[in-house]
Amino acid sequence: MERAPFLTKGSGRIDLNKVDLSTPALVWDMGCLEKRINSMSRFASEQGCELLYSIKASSVVPVLEHIVGRVAGFSCSSLFEAKLASQTLRGNGTVHLTTPGFRPDEIDAVADVCDYVALNSLSQWKRFGAQINERTSCGLRLNPGTSIVNDQRYDPCRKNSKLGVPIDELAVQYERRPESLSNLNGLHIHVACGNKSFAQIDDVISKIETRLGDLLHQIDWFNLGGGFYFDKILKTAPFRNSVTRLKDKYSHNVIIEPGTAFVKDAGLLVCSVIDLFQSDGKSIAVLDSSVNHMPEVFSYQTQPPVAGATPDGAYRYILAGNTCLAGDIFGEYNFSAPLQLGERIIFRKRGAYTHAQSHWFNGINLPTIYTVSDDGTIKLQQDFIFEDFAHRCAV
Numbered sequence: 001m002e003r004a005p006f007l008t009k010g011s012g013r014i015d016l017n018k019v020d021l022s023t024p025a026l027v028w029d030m031g032c033l034e035k036r037i038n039s040m041s042r043f044a045s046e047q048g049c050e051l052l053y054s055i056k057a058s059s060v061v062p063v064l065e066h067i068v069g070r071v072a073g074f075s076c077s078s079l080f081e082a083k084l085a086s087q088t089l090r091g092n093g094t095v096h097l098t099t100p101g102f103r104p105d106e107i108d109a110v111a112d113v114c115d116y117v118a119l120n121s122l123s124q125w126k127r128f129g130a131q132i133n134e135r136t137s138c139g140l141r142l143n144p145g146t147s148i149v150n151d152q153r154y155d156p157c158r159k160n161s162k163l164g165v166p167i168d169e170l171a172v173q174y175e176r177r178p179e180s181l182s183n184l185n186g187l188h189i190h191v192a193c194g195n196k197s198f199a200q201i202d203d204v205i206s207k208i209e210t211r212l213g214d215l216l217h218q219i220d221w222f223n224l225g226g227g228f229y230f231d232k233i234l235k236t237a238p239f240r241n242s243v244t245r246l247k248d249k250y251s252h253n254v255i256i257e258p259g260t261a262f263v264k265d266a267g268l269l270v271c272s273v274i275d276l277f278q279s280d281g282k283s284i285a286v287l288d289s290s291v292n293h294m295p296e297v298f299s300y301q302t303q304p305p306v307a308g309a310t311p312d313g314a315y316r317y318i319l320a321g322n323t324c325l326a327g328d329i330f331g332e333y334n335f336s337a338p339l340q341l342g343e344r345i346i347f348r349k350r351g352a353y354t355h356a357q358s359h360w361f362n363g364i365n366l367p368t369i370y371t372v373s374d375d376g377t378i379k380l381q382q383d384f385i386f387e388d389f390a391h392r393c394a395v
């Protein structure tokens with residue numbers, strides 16, 4: 001039976017079941033990415049924020065190249081990401097970095113390549129702040145201590161968090177030794193993860209205003225982080241109120257740095273069925289991919305959406321990865337027709353944290369990277385060969 005088409009989301013509407021690809025493949029729907037960039041830009045300009053793209057979600061360079069010039073810069077999590085950002089931006093945007101910890105021998109290179117750095121602790125501020133501030137704008141990551149994420153594994157404000165200076169600690173430091181923070185240029189918070197509402201953000205900002213008071217008048221920028229589906233949230237008032245206060249009352253340059261909101265919908269993992277058999281009365285379809293290609297599926301036991309799977313389909317399969325790990329399973333899915341050997345399985349919404357976290361366990365090759373443009377052009381961007389695997393194995 002002919003598979004229903006799976007069409008890209010841009011204006012081109014190309015059928016990914018038909019295009020010539022070598023699987024497993026990470027396919028970037030550039031028309032969809034374009035729509036996401038436009039929507040995020042519109043959101044940021046309506047709200048009066050400076051927009052960055054957080055490259056941790058995906059640092060695939062053709063994707064970065066497409067975003068350059070449409071955002072104020074890239075936000076990064078390490079020296080390597082910052083170098084890649086700087087190399088890709090080529091001066092057409094700023095490089096921002098925050099990370100839980102720097103090694104002392106990285107600081108010079110960090111200061112060379114970054115425009116903005118948010119240090120994670122007062123300990124690092126004391127040791128590295130002055131050196132970084134000589135060449136960049138240095139601030140602190142603040143932990144406001146108000147959880148707005150239910151799952152502890154993703155909650156930056158969980159108890160005993162390692163992320164950011166606790167708000168009370170910063171307040172006490174400012175009360176007792178204000179001079180130690182006299183060259184603080186900005187504050188960074190990142191409190192959300194996949195949040196679909198701004199309901200609590202205004203309370204978080206109010207708490208910061210109440211607790212830190214005058215310190216806010218002293219700084220130039222306030223980075224509100226990522227973690228929200230910013231432009232897909234309908235009730236924007238709490239967010240707008242926060243941004244307006246930070247801008248009007250304290251003259252802050254208010255920054256946001258989403259990752260997922262830009263790229264999630266634009267990436268697809270296209271696999272092929274390489275074996276079909278029964279196990280204890282259930283049908284197993286083994287794919288030429290693995291949860292190693294999207295580790296969050298295993299770590300967090302989520303089930304990625306599959307194109308064409310339908311809850312009322314009569315044919316139910318366990319879609320399994322091809323490593324030795326018994327739990328290398330994507331989930332159970334129903335289809336309206338039996339799966340065939342060689343048939344494509346397309347995992348949707350794989351643009352964020354898929355390529356970035358994929359690895360080579362069992363020597364299963366990484367997905368080949370393609371871009372599909374609205375005019376139908378399919379471009380092979382990167383394939384991985386045995387020598388790439390061997391290089392990583394210190395051959």
Ligand SMILES: Cc1ncc(COP(=O)(O)O)c(C=O)c1O
Binds near residue numbers: 056057098226257
């Ligand atoms: C500091 C920081 N900024 C931005 C992001 C991007 O978040 P998201 O991809 O959920 O928008 C993250 C994600 O972990 C983060 O830790």
